[in-house]
Amino acid sequence: MTKPEAWIVAARLRTLPLSVSGIIAAAAAAKESGMFSAVIFVLALATTLGLQILSNFANEYGDWIKGTDNEDRIGPIRGLQSGALSVKEFKTGIGITAAITFLLACLLIFIVFKNQNLFHSTVFLLLGIASIIAAVTYTVGSVAYGYKALGDVFVFVFFGLVSVLGAYFLFTKSLDNYIFLQAVVIGLLSTAVLNLNNMRDRKADAKAGKNTLAVLLGRKNVKVYHYLLIGLAFGCAVLYVILRENSGYQYLELLAFIPLFFHLKKVRQTKHAELLDPELKKIALSTFLYSLLFFASVWF
16 A cells, blocks of 8 residues: 555545535525525535544544554554554644644634624634544544544534534524524434444454444444434434425435435344445435435525
């Protein structure tokens, strides 16, 4: 594996569509309210992509330092694991990515609020800093929350609530139009992606001392938890559609749940969680599709 290939693997490109789903959903809701801005949309997307790549880099670094990425791990070989990148190079990459992401966040905040609202600017600056810290400390450090069964909570909060509600506020300077339901939908589906990943790695994580929620729940209960995540997401999506005052196109985004229902059937029938790796892409892309269809339904 070459160094460029190792960085690409570390960036985990397949996670990027999921990370921007909340921004797209917020942009769609803002468009529906007549408050869409292309500049804010692009900068919000860039900042979110930076945060996701930073999180992926930090995740690989933390797992490598703690010995979780070993011969028992299921999935593709990573850059540090292969030896293509040194720990020093990886730490430098994390620092550069964090700096670029912070600058993008500051630019976004300045364009939205300028010097007109110091309180909101300060709040979003603190949210940006908190997001960077959360991205890094998922697996890095002695208080790594990914090792303390708190990863699901942080994913729901940052991928759902912070992403959707925060981006929507940047567009509209308000929180209305039932946007909280969209935040819950994206948050639950994003958490389902993490849960499936942890379900797949449950045995290896338990052996390495990584106490994810999947490890604590066990083989049977973690599946029930998975069904609840996707089921509640569907319920909130349906409720949002019902509450919206729109044309028949408002039902379009619900089509994204069709592959998720087949996914749940696959999860129920699969006895060995190690075989569920291909299903990760299905949930992530279905979440991305949901946001795109929501966006399309608004434009229609």
